[in-house]
Amino acid sequence: MKIVKVETFRVPPRWLFLAVTTDEGVTGWGEPVVEGRAETVQTAIAELSDYLIGSDPLRIEDTWQVLTKGGFYRGGPVLSSAVAGIDQALWDIAGKVYGVPVYDLLGGPVRDRVRIYGWIGGDRPSALAEDAQRQVAAGLTAVKMNGSEELTAIDTPRQLDLLVERVSAVREVLGPDRDLAVDFHGRYSPAMARRALPLLEPLRPIFVEEPVVPELSADLGRIAAGTSIPIATGERLYSRWDFRDLLGSGVAVVQPDLSHAGGISEVRRIAAMAEAYGVSLAPHCPLGPIALAACVQVDVATPNFLIQEQSLGIHYNVGSDLLDYLVDRSVFAAPDGWLARPTRPGLGIEVDEAEVRRAAQHPHRWRNAIWRHTDGSFAEW
Template sequence: MTKIVRVETFLVPPRWLFVRIETDSGIVGWGEATCEGRSETVRTAVQQLSELLVGRDALRIEDHWQLMTKGSFYRGGPILASAVSGLDQALWDIAGKHFDAPVHQLLGGPVRDRIRVYGWVGGDEPAEVADHIAEQVAAGLTAVKMNASGRMSPVASVAELDGVVRRVAAAREVLGEDRDVAVDFHGRFTLANARRVAPLLEPFRPFFLEEPVVPENSHLIGEFVRSTTTPVSTGERLYSRQEFLPVLQAGIAVAQPDVSHAGGITEVRKIAALAEVYDVQLAPHCPLGPIALAACLQVGFATPNYLIQEQSIGIHYNSDAEVLDYVVDRTPFDFADGHIARLTGPGLGVEIDENAVRLADKRGHAWRGPTWRHPDGSFAEW
């Protein structure tokens, strides 16, 4: 028995929450329970869930997952799911180190040798698009994702619609025909706006159109899917197989669970298997830190229907700290021809700089998403 003796959390800049699980054998596992803008709340949830883990065998991962997700009468939601996610990642990290194998080996072994990755290039301001894309291409990426727009009126003006088209046209001009651009609607569009703009973007062959409606309106996504030939994606704000089932049935092409929001490695693997039944590819959401990225990659190396991986190495909005600031060896995350090679180290395959994490936690953070309003003063989706 590899007994859990301590669970710690670290609130580290720019906006992440790391989880550390220590065992009596000396093995330490790391996870990421970040919930952007709510990480302090998740920290409390992790501390409460740790009551279910301390003193128990760290290698009973599935049993821990069942207890953490179902052991209370009130379940689910982003806070609890994110807390479970960070703890679950750390438990898989421990298991891999215990068996001296990368996590993907424990998940059935590798089905690929490298994973294609993409970076985010903004899009709120059209003038920034071309320069940001050029930087990502120079960094070795073959695919990027951009926002379709900034704030959008409930019924868009001609200028707003044309602005979306100009942004994507500018991206395609820089990328050429051999690279891909995904377009993120970010839940900013009403269904009416999304349906109007999708056909206008088809000449630019987007890789996929992401989150055309807010997740609470997932029952409408089938209407959008039927309005375009472009692949449709969603899922960063869906937290379980049960929440993914309706959008899979509605015809999305790409599922985007977040390994730090959707129950960790354990649940994301199950979401992937469910998606495969619907001929849907996985492209997990991950504009987060190095632990979340490593966890995503471990899933990807063992998952047949894995399309591409989001990552935020070098992203311009991480001003207080960078993804690789908390790792000892950065080379496992090197890009080669737009891909990251298969991680071979034990566990999650990333060595965390614990001293840097503990120092960063002393600074902490209180990151919050922006609040947008329409010209009439009413709330606008960010």
């Protein structure tokens, strides 16, 4: 079996899909994208295709090693995301060839269902309590919200009060039997994070995510030591080497993104490393159906899995939805806040190729917002 075709599809709302086709007619799907840099990743895929065409799709690990290391210059979000989507597609092919879900190729399932959470916004708040109530009505047992809008390095007491007010409003809706995660989105300085986290402790978040930008990861140990709230991070880290120094720092949850951090192969290794430190896995995934399907395969096979992000109802998905590109939408049904273990071969989904090709005729040019402080200086989004 050999790879004969590699195609990419830039589809609304902000996603990039990949199809890898073999000479035996088996097609694997992946989702390689850097949000806001989809065209750049498309170019990287085209460059990597020079190696892929004619190669054996079942040599997944060898292909991963060549694509990540064979070009001499390594790592970073663009290359790692391109490799991630290719890796997903190759695992999809392997599962279809052998007639089993990918998790069976990873050692088999360790759980029968996967807990998910949903987004309710929070950084441009308007109706947080109502949004949380809608997620509860939909059956979710956990939600995540942004904690704050843009912040200065040492912001006012009022900003801290607003954080507590917003999180308190959501906690009141959720009660003690559901979980609430708070995303700081890298908007806090280490000093602001240390001030804010103790204030949230009575509200008992399941975790606070990305309290500082990844460039300041060396400060996470001090931040974690100053609070009882579990600290989560990792959506902007791209390999096991990026995670290596974090795992002994006191971080409680790692959040590699299967469309950024080298795909199924690398996230599986990151999870195993984390397990040795008592750290849980909660894959980052505000993306499309292929990325979520890949996450679920890893979640089912990973002992230290905690909870899965997904993008149904997320505010980024304007004009399109997670389910729009699937033939059978029931695979992501979660009326009680849990996804059932998928049983179809490969990634467990059937992509609606005709709809993907139709949507790709009008490719998006999504870009994240640029925020500024009141003095005109750049602010973290």
